[in-house]
Amino acid sequence: MYNQSLLNTIIFILICVIMQVTIFVFIIYSSAMSSLKLEQVVILSRHNVRTPVSKNLGRMTPQFWPHWEEKPGFLTEKGFLLEGYMGKYFYTWLNREGLLPKNCPSEEDFYVYSNTMERTLSSAQAFVTECYPNCNITIHHADIDKPDLVFTPFIHNSTSVFKKIAINEMKYVLSHLNLNKSFDLMADVLEYNESDFCKIDNDCYFAADKTELDIIAGMKPKVRGSLKICNEATDAFLMAYYNGFPLIDVAWGKLNLTNWQSIVELTAGYHNVTFSTKYVAKDIARPLIQYLTNIFLNENTKVTLLMGHDANINVLLSAMSFKHYELDYNFISTPVGGKMVFQKWLDEKANQYLLKVEYVYQSNEQLREGLILSNDNPPKFKLLELEHCKMDDRGFCSWDEFVNFLNDL
Known part of the structure; x- marks a missing residue:
């Protein structure tokens, strides 16, 4: 009886100590966060759900693909709705x-620049309409009839030396892919032998x-063959899934939670x-990095939305040496509607500017079910880390260190 009483007393004391330490840590953390003021945000976004873009879908399977109401490559009605949810959440x-002000913002408050494709322009419109439904916000873009230098993923270097180095690097990555099981699964799903x-x-x-x-200057990098075909098929599966098609119409009902991962490895490899x-x-990323650098260093705009594509995010992640990450609750690392969010914070207590970068995205469930985003059902957040900007335990790195990195890039 005495030993049990002593044990209970020790346990009670330990619980009290742990609670006090926890409260102390929370107070310290809350104090540190309360000294932070958000000064600027730059959002690099992928468009939301669109229809498939491949012209090869009919040649890669004898089966019938699901019918889409919109033209190939266009934002869907569901995609417009989902991007609107993101716009409303970001406004809040x-x-x-x-x-951001409650009333209609000036362009110093909120500036929007979009690629010229329908799916990006419509995504930008959906975002700003839900941010400010009664305001006439301009969506800036380049000449519709010309490739946009900021967003179009074209090769710029025309030298033979660059071409040789670039192709060798692509061959090296290709040679280290282990996709045979994924290829076999895709062949079965497509009934490729027919x-x-x-x-x-x-x-x-x-x-x-x-x-x-x-590699050809003025064009996208060329990857022809199995990897390209499988990427196009996977894209069509993903868009049908995100758009809420019945599962029987998503890869003809042949995918489940287990083999989805094998299929999306083909898109990741591509x-x-x-x-x-x-x-x-x-x-490819050089014009985009120059555009972003000008915003970070020279512009006073509080919030900038750049509406582009997954290719823009992929080249930026690599060019700026972000560390590898994986998104929870989504099949891929750059889902539709996903956003790299660059945040400039002022630590008023330390009189120091800080950088925080997060990937903000909707989960598989939020996309497929069309769930409204709110404080109770927020989008998902993934902290991104730059190799050349040391991050503290709060997820911030020095703004000055970031600026030095940009100047050396």
Whole structure:
């Protein structure tokens, strides 16, 4: 009896100590966070749900693809709705932080720049409409008839030396992909042995196909063959899933939580080869980095929204040497509607500017079910870390260190 009483007393004392330490840590953390003031936000976004863009879908399977109401490559009605939810959530957050006004903002408050494709322009419109439904906010963009230099993922360097280095780097990444199981699964899902590619072109085995690579100035990096075909098929599956199609119409009901991951590895491999190698990424991302650097260093705009594509995010992640990350509750690392959010904070107590970068995105469930975002159902956040800007335990790095990195980039 005595031993049990002593044990209970010790346990009670330990619990009290742990609670006091926890409260102390919380007070210290809250005090540190209360001294922080958000000064500027730059949002680099991927458009939301669109229809498939590939012209090869009919040739890669004998099965019928689901019918879409919108034209190929256009934002869907569901995508407009989902992006609106993101716009409303960002307005609530940034208004609470004192960065966006309640009434119609000036362009010094809120500036929007979009790529010229329909899906990006419509995504930007959905975002700003929910931010400010009664305001006439201009969505800036380049000439519709010309490639946008900031967003179009074209190769700029035309030298033979660059081409050789870039292709060798792409070949190295390609050679280290281990996708045979994924290729076999995709072949089964598509019934590829009954496709036009197999019966007419005699191209029947994904794993045996020789992928062709090429680098040409003024064009996107070229990846032809199995990896490209499988990426296009996976994209069509993902868009149907996100858009809320019945599961029987998503890859003909052949995917489950287990084999989805194997399928999306094909898309990851394609983007790693095409857009994520260092030389290619730095070359393609240069205009975007210059645009961002000008905002960070010279502009007084409080909130900037840049509406682009997954390729823009992929090249920026590689060119700026962000550390590898994985998103929870989503199949891929750059889902539709996902956003890199650069945040400039002022630590008023230390009189120091800080940088925080987060990936803000909707989960598989939020996208597929069309769930409204709110404080009770927020989007997902993933902290991103730069290799060349040391991050503290709160997720911030020095703004001056970031600026030095930009100047050396």
